[in-house]
Amino acid sequence: MRGSASPKKTFDLTQESFDQLLRWLDFDRERAGAKYEKIRSQLIKMFTCRGCNIPEELADGTINRVAGKLREIVDSYSGDPALYFFGVGHNIHLEYLKKKPVELPAPQPAETSELADLRFSCLDRCMDRLSAENRELIMTYYGEGEQAKNEHKRELARRLGIGSNALCIRAYRIRDRLRKCVSECLNTEPME
Secondary structure (H helix, E strand, O other), X not given: OOOOOOOOXXXXXXHHHHHXXXXXHOOOHHHHHHHHHHHHHHHHHHHHHOOOXXXXXXXXXXXXXXXXXXXXXXXXXXXXXXXXXXXXXXXXXXXXXXXXXXXXXXXXXXXXHHHHHHHHHHHXXXXXXXXXXXXXXXXXXXXXXXXXXXHHHHHHHHHHOOOHHHHHXXXXXXXXXXXXXXXHHHXXXXXX
């Protein structure tokens, strides 16, 4: 059933189930709403950092699945409810990976040195458009060997005063912006 609907039964979040979910998070509705928003935001970040192309949909699916199980677990679950959401989110991510179609690259002719030069020229121009901070972030994030890269990432996150998830999201957004910029550049530059 590759590419079909999730094998798990989907649960539609009703007002009643949403209210029950909020009560499980906190008896004070305002605090519960804040916790809900924080959990949803963290789920979106988790799915984004794991390379999912539909992070909001997966986060909402996670919340719906938890809401569907709530009657079964509300009396027996102890501890921070957010941890339960992340456990379910992990399972949803595994399901996503199983359903995600394998994308094979289209066969391409060998890249000419002319095209390679143009690609590097476009990348240089796009890098020049980044702020100095974003340029350093992207170079550090994707540069170096794996061991050094991890150390540089930790150091960069510490210097920026952000967590590793926030760093991951920033790098992803910068990389996506660069990819679009290079693509536009390649489409507008004439080949000599």
